[in-house]
Structures are given as C-alpha cells and as structure tokens.
Amino acid sequence: MITILDPAFSQLNEFLHEKSFSKIFILVDENTHEYCLPVLLGNMETDLGFEILEVEAGEEMKNIRTANQLWEILTEMKADRKALVINLGGGVITDMGGFVAATYKRGIQFINIPTTLLSMCDASIGGKTGIDLMHYKNMVGTFTFPERIFVYPKFLETLPFKELRSGFAEMLKHGLIADKIHWENLIRMNKPDLEGIIPHIETSMGIKQEVVNKDFQEKNIRKTLNFGHTIGHAVESLCLHQGNPVLHGEAVAMGMIAETHLAYLEDLISGEDSTAIIESLKKYYPYVDISDFKDEDIFDLLWNDKKNTDRRINFSLISGIGSCVFDHQCSEENIAGSLDFYRRLN
Numbered sequence: 289m290i291t292i293l294d295p296a297f298s299q300l301n302e303f304l305h306e307k308s309f310s311k312i313f314i315l316v317d318e319n320t321h322e323y324c325l326p327v328l329l330g331n332m333e334t335d336l337g338f339e340i341l342e343v344e345a346g347e348e349m350k351n352i353r354t355a356n357q358l359w360e361i362l363t364e365m366k367a368d369r370k371a372l373v374i375n376l377g378g379g380v381i382t383d384m385g386g387f388v389a390a391t392y393k394r395g396i397q398f399i400n401i402p403t404t405l406l407s408m409c410d411a412s413i414g415g416k417t418g419i420d421l422m423h424y425k426n427m428v429g430t431f432t433f434p435e436r437i438f439v440y441p442k443f444l445e446t447l448p449f450k451e452l453r454s455g456f457a458e459m460l461k462h463g464l465i466a467d468k469i470h471w472e473n474l475i476r477m478n479k480p481d482l483e484g485i486i487p488h489i490e491t492s493m494g495i496k497q498e499v500v501n502k503d504f505q506e507k508n509i510r511k512t513l514n515f516g517h518t519i520g521h522a523v524e525s526l527c528l529h530q531g532n533p534v535l536h537g538e539a540v541a542m543g544m545i546a547e548t549h550l551a552y553l554e555d556l557i558s559g560e561d562s563t564a565i566i567e568s569l570k571k572y573y574p575y576v577d578i579s580d581f582k583d584e585d586i587f588d589l590l591w592n593d594k595k596n597t598d599r600r601i602n603f604s605l606i607s608g609i610g611s612c613v614f615d616h617q618c619s620e621e622n623i624a625g626s627l628d629f630y631r632r633l634n
C-alpha cells in the first residue's frame with residue numbers, strides 16, 4: 289500500500305504505533321543521511337529504539353559485499369525477527385535494503401520511504417529487491433513486498449537535476465506503455481522540473497502499482513514495465529563495466545529510443561509515432577555513447593537477460609502510444625538495426 293505522507297508524517301507514526309516491532313533500523317546512504325534523515329527523525333514519533341545504518345551512495349555499492357556488511361551489522365545489533373528496516377533512499381537503498389531484510393533470518397519486515405523520483409514512481413513499488421553481481425544488474429534478489437510505502441514528494445527538493453531527469457524516464461515509460469494522456473501531459477514540459485512533475489507522480493505510481501497487482505510474479509503484463517530496459521540494461525551494464533556509469537533513467541531513455549525504433553522495424557508502430565516518441569526522448573536526454581560497444585558484447589548481455597526463456601531474446605515493445613506487447617521475439621537483424629539507428633543519432 290502506498291501512502292502520500294502529510295507534513296507531520298502522521299500516517300507513518302500510526303503505522304509504527306499499530307505494529308509491535310522490537311527495534312527499528314533505518315538504512316540511508318550518505319546523501320539521504322544528510323538531506324532526508326533529519327526530516328524523518330524530526331517527525332517520527334516512536335518509543336522504540338532505532339539504529340542508523342549508513343552505506344556509501346551509488347550503484348557500485350549495490351552488491352553482495354555491502355549486503356553482507358548489513359547482515360553482519362544486523363546480527364551484531366541483535367536484530368530479531370520482529371525488527372523493522374526502514375529504507376530511506378533511492379532505488380539503490382530500497383532494492384538493497386529490501387533484499388537484506390527479505391533474506392535476513394529468512395525475512396524481517398521492511399518499509400520503503402523513497403527519496404528519488406525514480407524510487408517513488410518505480411523502484412520502491414512492486415516488491416522486487418536485489419543486488420548486482422559482477423557487472424550484471426539485479427542478478428540476485430527476491431520478490432518481497434514492503435509492508436508499506438510512504439511517499440513524501442518534498443524530499444525531491446534536494447535531488448540533483450540529473451537524478452530528477454533519470455526518474456522522469458520511468459514516468460515517460462509508464463505513459464508510453466499504458467496511458468497516452470499521461471505521456472502527453474509529461475511531454476508538454478520543455479524540461480523536467482519539479483513543479484511540473486509533482487502533479488503527475490501519483491498517476492505514475494498508480495500505473496506501476498496496477499500492473500504489479502495484476503501480475504506480481506511477472507508472468508505476463510508486468511513484463512510491459514521492461515520496455516526500454518532490455519537494451520537499456522545491457523548498455524547500463526557495459527557503461528558501468530567500462531568505468532563510465534550512466535544513470536539508470538539515462539540508460540532507459542536510450543533503451544526506449546532504440547526499442548521504439550525496433551518496434552517500428554517489427555511493424556508494431558507507425559513511422560510517425562516512432563519519430564514523435566524518439567524526438568521527445570531526445571529533447572530530454574543526453575546521448576549515451578555506445579560507439580565503443582561491439583554488437584556481440586551487447587548481444588551477450590541480451591542473451592543473459594533474466595526475461596529470456598528457451599534461448600530466445602524476449603522484448604517488451606510498444607504497439608502504439610499507451611499500449612505495449614510482451615514476449616515479442618525480434619530478429620537479430622532488427623535488433624542490430626535498432627542499435628545502428630541509435631549510433632547514427634550521434
């Protein structure tokens with residue numbers, strides 16, 4: 289259940305009073321420690337003891353070493369099965385904190401308080417937890433719902449513009465796969481700014497939640513949320529491996545451009561729609577240079593994608609603005625064509 293918090297955080301306080309937790313562990317990174325934790329602690333009313341667990345900020349920390357440190361700290365601090373983990377942060381914190389909580393002592397309860405646009409509209413919703421393995425994203429994880437999700441949009445006031453724009457990519461994706469009006473409302477903005485975005489956050493959260501409710505285990509319609517992510521994830525992984533990381537939303541925007549063209553090559557959408565979508569995405573996002581990546585390296589990652597079955601590369605592709613198909617198998621020729629198309633945009 290998602291709750292938009294009032295300025296006194298009263299819904300969070302009610303939740304903490306109703307449940308009988310033994311202790312609270314608040315997971316933050318260095319930035320959410322500085323910008324968000326004081327707001328949370330200033331409003332949180334509880335008689336329970338709490339500990340702050342801080343990790344360095346960044347995707348590079350979302351790995352088994354950090355998870356192991358957190359399991360060890362929970363053990364040393366004698367966290368029992370009735371402890372609560374509060375994940376206060378972006379997608380790295382909600383993914384990793386969720387994973388650590390879901391696996392510690394076979395699972396303790398956790399709540400998400402997302403602090404980036406990306407985690408509000410996407411990462412904190414839907415119960416996917418996880419960490420990266422080698423240079424593969426989200427390779428190890430669980431499907432575990434947080435007890436609750438509490439959203440406080442004012443946290444976004446301290447978020448750097450690049451991060452805001454990164455989260456905006458997931459909102460655009462929600463419009464493209466499920467809601468044409470949402471897409472049109474978003475692309476009216478010349479530049480993603482907070483004032484323009486805030487009124488649309490609930491719509492985006494609603495789209496994600498509804499899709500997840502219909503298909504928690506990602507057997508069918510939830511796969512549509514992967515639009516832009518098949519190629520996007522491969523490129524995100526290669527950039528990280530190369531030592532030039534791009535933000536998740538930047539990679540997803542790149543992936544949506546390539547996959548929109550792929551949808552056109554596969555005769556799923558018209559040339560007119562694909563051009564209009566690609567122009568809008570190009571307006572917002574910097575070009576991700578993939579000229580150094582060989583097709584075979586990208587294909588290696590595509591083959592390794594978790595969404596694949598029976599040795600076939602499955603794509604979720606839009607079939608219009610506001611609709612999406614899944615498990616669509618594309619020819620390797622068209623996939624290579626969409627990568628070439630993207631390279632030529634530079």
Ligand code: NAD
Nearest residue numbers: 319323345378379380381403404406407411416443446447
């Ligand atoms: P992030 O958690 O790294 O946060 C981005 C940066 O913003 C970090 O430096 C962080 O410290 C900082 N920050 C966070 N909140 C802030 C605030 N209010 N003010 C100032 N700075 C703040 O990254 P993200 O973009 O939120 O999430 C990306 C991660 O989410 C990726 O690992 C991705 O795989 C994952 N993800 C998961 C799902 C899912 O369904 N589980 C969906 C999408 C993305």
Ligand code: ZN
Nearest residue numbers: 410458536540
């Ligand atoms: Zn994403």
